[in-house]
Amino acid sequence: MVSFDVSALFTSVPVEESLKIIQDKLTLDTSLSGRTKLSPQQVTELLRLCLTTTYFKYDGKFYSQVEGAAMGSPVSPIVANLFMEWFESRALATFPSPPKVWVRYVNDAGAVMKSSLIEPFHRHLNSIHPNIKFTKELEENGSLPMLDVLMSRKEDGWLKFSVFRKSTHTDQYLQFDSHQPMEHKMGVIRTLRHRADHIITEDEDRAIEYEHLRTVLSVAGYTKWAWQSPGRTKVTPHPRTHTDSRPKSHVTLPYVAGVTEAITRKIRKTGVAVHSTPHTTIRRLLVAPKDKDKPDDTCGVVYHLTCEDCDAQYVGETERALKKRISEHKRDSSPVAQHMQTYKHQPTKKVTILDRESRWFERGVKEAVHIRSRSPSLNRDQGRHRLPPIYNSLVQSRDLGDL
Template identity: 35%
Template sequence: MVLHTQVRLLSRGKIFRQLFGAAMGSPVSPLAANIFMEHLEQSAIATAPLNCKPKLWKRYVDDILEVVSKDGVIPLTDHLNSIDDSNSIKFTFEEEKDGRIPFLDTLIVRRDDGSVKLLVYLNFASHHPLHQKLGVVRTLMDRKNKIITEDTDKEEEEANIKKALNTCGYPPWSIDRVKKQMETPREKKNTKKDENSKSKGMVVIPYVEGVSERIARTFKNYNIATAMKPHCTLRNMLVHPKDKRDPLHTTDVIYAIPCKNCESTYVGETGRKFGKRIEEHRAEAEKAGATVRTRASRKASESKVNKSAITDHVMDKDHIIDWEEARVVGKEADRYKRWIKEAIQIRKQDNIMNRDEGQLTVVQRMQFLRNNVSTHVLLVSIEPHFSTTSHIYWSFHFERSCVARD
């Protein structure tokens, strides 16, 4: 099976052909790589010399945890690097220090009696919802209660947990709150659910400290569950494997075109290239604006229906359009959803050039949602936007993962 000979990629304005390896970005590549690694490690372990054969071998993607004798670390590494004929896979190693070694997001600690323990802690100062931080405490306490049998050992382990959590910035009240919750018996849920208590779906919102919690409490009053996700991560900021596409070549967009002389904005949508649609708007507006403005021509233009509301604005106000500031404000491949998002953008503008509220009327928009989305299972994603004045506002988008009616 050939995985790489036809792979092309664009980087820094140049097209490259991948010469080796599985296709980057292909959903098949991780599966193929994992199959190859399983074959490679099975061959390596089966043929490893007895003096360096590992007692434990656990792999997750490209991170491996192994238990091997101290004298067998280097011989085993050399043996692993000799298995791959292409010489493209290189194994390196990291030894434990002071009886500790990190693996994935855990810290494995070797006790004096030979047993090990795992430390998985989230720093309290990190930008995460409070319930996730309390979940760390609850997990450690629950593990202590279920695994350790002797009361004296439980007390000793709890002291270790408190000490470790204190190092990670956890205040005493966080531990006390979790212990109180665990000691309070849960009430049995009534199997017969009231109509008013039924869940009305889930909302996924980015986590912004102090804001997301208030939104979650508001949704809870209407029996809508809330899940939070990070909206600004190191991956988003640092990892950019593909070149940014020129907005003028982007298709299936909602766009906004401002006026130079006033605060009015035109909002439109197109399934074609954004740059092509701008050219059409500009050609008509500049043609109309170049005509000699006499009293007779002005009277005739009042009765003439132009193709675009931008042209109407140019003729009526005698203003100039700021074509350089035209921008894409949304992207949606589905035509009806794009019409809905266009209508939302029109409603968000304080001063609008548009003649109407978009392609779909309010009745048509509601009919579309009613025919395509189940009213009792609805998934909505909310995205935060930060203006130059640090004011936060939220835009709601109906996701395609909504449950559709038959």
């Protein structure tokens, strides 16, 4: 047994060749016209736009990604997988003695072949395309890991499967007392049990895995009740009919213990599915993997202006860079400029970002909330979103500076 792994697949995928492969597949797809009115050429052009307009900022400079697909892009795994389908078909068809067994998951492939052919086949794989290079791993003591599965050869020649963990695995899972929705915590147990039930083939190994999971989860605060809970029943997909009982729509709420659960119960009675997501996390507060924009260059914000010489205030929102919007307040039509001219005050330099929101509607709501909360004297109205009076007591009862 041997496994082959592509080094840096996403960023090594040749874009133009992948687009040609995809367009050829779309051209041969007789059902395409039933799913979209776009032609194969149009789909390919749109895909080219997604793959060739990736920009990122590092150390204050902007760069364009000229090779490969972007890490984190939802389209990258699809493009990479389609390219690898073409790659493996060509590699297996052009090798004199292909592997007896060949299985692949995106960039990881497992094979069963004669030991004498492993090295020639490895060289053959690395010769197919200059961008795609494989590493290999041979079985040791009759076992070979692939993804999170450990394949082991039994004495009778059959294979058994068990869960594989790297030596660096920490067994750290979501803490049971963390401020997270209960469904997320129960999801940890369901996922781990599902893996044990569907990967492990020997009862003895499954019992050992269960005992390991109970031990590490108890350290994370999971109780015996949580482990024994049957959990959510899986719904079998079925075609839509006029009596379809699936949700009308979906909504995602920020999780606040005791509040989100009550709102969720009300919404679900209307036939709408509700999902919860953590709003403030340690990762969000502490981790900044990308270069931060300067405050003046930030887009999609709700901002707060304060006069240099008095307590006059203004709250607004903008989709563009903040500095461009602030410069517009120097126009005679701006209430800020009119205040400065009337009272001979100095142009304001006290600008604070109250909120960041890229979505137009949600940004308008946040602007209205902050206007209602602060009652800024320079605003001529309550913002472009009409916030119902029923929210007055809620808005005025809490500090909204960190929303």
